[in-house]
Amino acid sequence: MPRLFNVSFKNPVFLASGVFGFGLKYKRVTNSVGAFFTKGVTLRPQSGNPPPRIYETASGIINWVGLENPGVEVFCTHVLPQLKKLRTKIFVNVAGSYPGDYERIIRTIGNEVDGFELNISCPNVEKGGAAFGQDTRVAASVVKRARKCTARPLVVKLTPNFCDPREIARACVDAGADGISLINTVYALAYDVHKKQLLIRGGLSGPAIKPIALFCVDRIRDCGVPIIGMGGIMSGRDAYEFLLAGASAVAIGSAVLRDPYAPLRIINELKTLMGKDAGKKM
């Protein structure tokens, strides 16, 4: 049983935030992964961005969903009771428009979940998001304030955009982060050639970004806390590459858009690849 930040996980394959909603569908999948990271939860309800929200590109997709979610209060009353019934570790992805939002969301949820993932890397919101994750001082201050509100594991999700993840990771660890997850999506856009206008501006995910993600994980491998690596993982082989780059666990994102059962296959493939050392590797 892998053990990270004093929590035992049944395997090192997690479900990344965003692609699996609140995990209440395909429960067989959610119950099989080591941990489930919820869709980003904000202080107030967010209706999300107007369509088009997704666009397919070579080996990937650009999304511009914009953190659509019911807000922390509805999350606590309607979603959390069901989430607690899942047989996996639950991490809530916390997204703020202002640094203070993170504290309020964490305090509202309290000790009801296994941990929190601070989203300082969403590329699709006007306020907060990636802007917090590109500045060491802001990132550190968000983590420090969040740290004061909870004793639960605090994972910080980093952006690969316009910053050195090593600097940001160091600042987050110094401020009290228990783990680092990376990468969030890569800034991207696409044009409609016929209409000669912008089609979508958002975050790129999928196999197209795997090499970038591996680079970023390797870049922070000595950060001193466990790393959850993600970005375009489609197979056990891909997952194993992330472990080689320094990750202690991996998270599956876009792969579930093609096949919601992909995590089950990836868990098995990784198990085979890791052989008997499956648990010890962590």
Next chain:
Amino acid sequence: MGERSMDTMVRALTIRKKSWYNKNTVGLEVYAPRIDPQPGQFFQLRVSDGVDPFLNRPISVASYTGGKLLFIVKVVGRGTDLLSKKQVGEKLTMLGPFGTPITARRKKSLIIAGGIGVAPLYFLAQKLNARGASCTFLYGAKRPEDIILKGHIRRVAHRTLFVTEYGSKRRMTAVQAVHGLKMDNYEVAYTCGPRPMLIELQQLHLPIPVYAFCEDFLGCGCGLCLGCAISYKGTYKRICVDGPVFELSGIDFNA
């Protein structure tokens, strides 16, 4: 409109029959007993075993009789081109059925199809016919050769009207043809077609409820990714699970 709570299976079924309706529209038939999809539902078809193109393609059910499940694919890009190149005997990997089904009620129905939008409406017409509901099938396309399933539609609809924008005597769009119909004869209308057609139809403000089968790029197809938002009655709905059928008057195409 409840969400399906059951897990949806991934199936790899052998293509039993393939037929080209015109140079860019192909029918793929698989045998899938016990699925029993309903009008409004679709499947996510796997395009490639590799990762490019990455996403599945949402294709609606065009017919389902005796376990024979028919998809009609119009080649519009790389994904649909790859689908069209699948051969009889090859496996077609699919997820579904997805989407909230609509009930084919026994009402005097008007069907307004545009282009490849004919596929899900043909399935609906079959169900309406089975229910004994009277149905007028109006079908518009660019050119005469784009009109497919003509004989099949004639067999299930009580009245048919085929119009094309070019190359026929009656040069008009489906929406222009709607002007010539007496709305008193109908209780409900169903439509599917390109977005400009739906917008024009919405502007007609027909005196009966009009249900639109919406199409879009879909991510997961099952309500998880929130990628296929549509502005409906003031909030964002997911085309894949809240739809794909919505009341046309409630859709805000400008949002």
